[in-house]
Amino acid sequence: MTDISAAKAKTGVEGLDDVLSGGLSRRHVFLLEGEPGSGKTTIALQFLLEGASIGERCLYITLSETEEELRESALSHGKEIGNQVTIFELVPPESLLDADQQQSLLYSSDLELGETTKLIFETFERVKPHRVVIDSLSEIRLLAQSSLRYRRQILALKHFFSRSDATVLLLDDMTSEAMDKTVHSVVHGVIHLEQLAPDYGSERRRLRVLKYRGQAFRGGYHDFIIKTGGVAVFPRLRSIEHRSSFERTILRSGISGFDDLLGGGIARGSSTLLIGPAGTGKSLFALHFVEAAIRRGERAAVFVFDEELGLLFSRTKAMGLDLEAMQADGLVYIEQLDAAELSPGEFAQRVRDRVASFSAKTVVIDSINGYQAAMPGENALILHMHELLQYLNRQGANTFITVAQHGLVGDMKSPVDVTYLADTVILLRYFEAEGRVRRAISVIKKRTGHHEDTIREYKIGTKGLTLGEPLSGFQGILRGVPIFVGDRQPLLQNHDEDGSHS
Numbered sequence: 001m002t003d004i005s006a007a008k009a010k011t012g013v014e015g016l017d018d019v020l021s022g023g024l025s026r027r028h029v030f031l032l033e034g035e036p037g038s039g040k041t042t043i044a045l046q047f048l049l050e051g052a053s054i055g056e057r058c059l060y061i062t063l064s065e066t067e068e069e070l071r072e073s074a075l076s077h078g079k080e081i082g083n084q085v086t087i088f089e090l091v092p093p094e095s096l097l098d099a100d101q102q103q104s105l106l107y108s109s110d111l112e113l114g115e116t117t118k119l120i121f122e123t124f125e126r127v128k129p130h131r132v133v134i135d136s137l138s139e140i141r142l143l144a145q146s147s148l149r150y151r152r153q154i155l156a157l158k159h160f161f162s163r164s165d166a167t168v169l170l171l172d173d174m175t176s177e178a179m180d181k182t183v184h185s186v187v188h189g190v191i192h193l194e195q196l197a198p199d200y201g202s203e204r205r206r207l208r209v210l211k212y213r214g215q216a217f218r219g220g221y222h223d224f225i226i227k228t229g230g231v232a233v234f235p236r237l238r239s240i241e242h243r244s245s246f247e248r249t250i251l252r253s254g255i256s257g258f259d260d261l262l263g264g265g266i267a268r269g270s271s272t273l274l275i276g277p278a279g280t281g282k283s284l285f286a287l288h289f290v291e292a293a294i295r296r297g298e299r300a301a302v303f304v305f306d307e308e309l310g311l312l313f314s315r316t317k318a319m320g321l322d323l324e325a326m327q328a329d330g331l332v333y334i335e336q337l338d339a340a341e342l343s344p345g346e347f348a349q350r351v352r353d354r355v356a357s358f359s360a361k362t363v364v365i366d367s368i369n370g371y372q373a374a375m376p377g378e379n380a381l382i383l384h385m386h387e388l389l390q391y392l393n394r395q396g397a398n399t400f401i402t403v404a405q406h407g408l409v410g411d412m413k414s415p416v417d418v419t420y421l422a423d424t425v426i427l428l429r430y431f432e433a434e435g436r437v438r439r440a441i442s443v444i445k446k447r448t449g450h451h452e453d454t455i456r457e458y459k460i461g462t463k464g465l466t467l468g469e470p471l472s473g474f475q476g477i478l479r480g481v482p483i484f485v486g487d488r489q490p491l492l493q494n495h496d497e498d499g500s501h502s
Contacts, residue, residue: 029157033192042077047169056084061135251268255464273403273425
């Protein structure tokens with residue numbers, strides 16, 4: 001049975017209770033506002049069904065939707081409204097829709113305001129609910145006809161409910177004139193829902209708690225989705241809330257020469273950025289760290305924005321890296337993401353879930369270019385990435401993110417500068433020598449220790465990645481057109497270890 005003496009009434013909405021620091025304060029009136037289609041009714045039904053699941057009596061007073069519509073809405077999410085939830089609709093029975101009885105029709109919009117209020121109070125006294133939803137205030141606002149009368153009516157409702165043990169949720173579809181904040185000043189808390197339509201892709205939804213008297217809450221915007229089962233909220237990530245202790249050991253990639261370039265390897269709980277033009281092997285370097293993590297007995301998570309998984313599996317398998325088998329064995333979690341259908345909050349939550357439930361200690365995000373497409377702007381990308389990387393670092397996870405630069409050689413531009421966020425930055429470049437296009441790698445930043453300041457050539461063959469000795473006899477490699485400044489410099493041979501041409 002329910003304990004109505006508990007301080008908070010849980011909403012039943014995944015993530016929303018976290019934003020509200022536990023739920024809604026009992027015996028208070030709250031406002032849930034948003035334009036039509038933003039998810040108000042779904043959240044309201046989840047709020048009542050959550051109460052019903054713990055034995056509370058619940059009442060849904062509807063002035064706009066019918067009982068049948070509400071029950072169908074619940075069934076669409078795989079939920080059934082049982083006897084614990086009473087639905088009271090202020091709409092006329094079908095028999096009153098006869099043309100001969102038009103004068104006696106009892107539409108909610110035709111009711112006198114006092115009569116409507118009286119019916120609400122009578123229903124409440126009959127049911128004696130612990131949770132109440134009134135849907136929606138726009139109908140009451142129309143009946144009031146003036147701002148003063150509407151405010152008095154809302155105050156009357158508030159005072160009536162305050163004498164009971166009910167937690168009340170008022171819904172408002174915001175169809176009245178703008179800047180009408182009458183209810184905001186009266187209620188105990190306000191939750192605002194928004195629905196955004198990007199130029200391409202599905203709609204994005206987010207919410208913000210505008211007010212919550214006497215209670216700390218998680219401020220700012222929080223992304224949410226409406227899926228089968230109801231609304232799921234993705235609380236804004238604050239990395240400072242997530243700390244853990246771990247030993248900062250040095251982790252190696254297992255690639256000869258690469259670990260030397262990195263000064264022995266990378267520190268646990270750090271982030272690494274691999275930046276360079278398309279085709280330089282950024283993903284392959286990151287996946288070698290995934291393989292090394294699995295050899296250590298750890299798990300990894302790979303989030304792919306840009307490449308089809310079938311192609312990724314086939315090309316890495318040809319180099320001796322069988323990601324598909326690792327996934328089948330439960331050693332690595334690999335997910336292909338569609339930036340057009342994904343909000344940044346939902347992505348951050350997916351990463352957090354993999355670290356928490358899958359115990360992933362190595363995380364690959366490939367690439368920032370695809371991740372940026374899910375952002376409303378560059379500034380938001382920087383802030384989201386900062387919080388996500390800080391969170392992963394504090395969990396002792398190693399993060400590898402890739403950025404594809406515009407162009408192939410010469411002066412290349414990045415879509416967004418995230419180099420200052422990463423602990424280690426690895427730069428990959430094409431250069432021309434002896435009539436061939438070659439690849440070079442260098443480490444330009446490492447916060448967690450020393451590293452080589454040299455540039456090494458590398459090649460991608462059927463045996464994977466091979467690094468050569470430091471190219472000390474060249475200048476201008478990073479610009480793409482090197483110049484000999486010393487003795488003849490040995491370059492990597494253009495064949496694999498097995499002698500086959502690469």
